[in-house]
Amino acid sequence: KNQVEQSPQSLIILEGKNCTLQCNYTVSPFSNLRWYKQDTGRGPVSLTIMTFSENTKSNGRYTATLDADTKQSSLHITASQLSDSASYICVVRQQGGSQGNLIFGKGTKLSVKP
């Protein structure tokens, strides 16, 4: 079964600290993996996308890694800010198929405290 599992479910960190969010998937065949940031009550916004041949991609203080062999990805946030408080969703696209071949994780809720 195609699944995307994220951990932890929630995380509280102090402003200025770093953190790492995890995503494990069993989607096959794999096409790409994307991380979204979703502020409370808003729609998700894409942070990074990685294909099979990419193992790291950065977007400002956000750095995503991908290990296609172990089917794991991580999102590292450096020097966290209060505005980083949000849910972070890992999404894996399955190769081929219809438009509905995106598998969403349940997200990690990050709270950054002053």
Next chain:
Amino acid sequence: SQTIHQWPATLVQPVGSPLSLECTVEGTSNPNLYWYRQAAGRGLQLLFYSVGIGQISSEVPQNLSASRPQDRQFILSSKKLLLSDSGFYLCAWSVRRGSTDTQYFGPGTRLTVL
């Protein structure tokens, strides 16, 4: 630039009442359009997608329906709402570019069925 609108932002409806949520996209032509539902504590669930006017694909059987009367308009409807229809409804659009098409989400509609 492209923008996506959803309305209403929030809605409280009694069980058994009808529903109509509207989504419009500006600044692009022939977009792929999507309706998602996000229930509390769960990941995004794709409900419908459309690759063109009048073309609707349903991913999950339910009492909801979708229509695309115009190129950049996507409507989610129900004749009789259930309690289980409560959730956060997100509309999204994309333009396919190879296998890395990005989905851009609207601001969402929070639906509470009482």
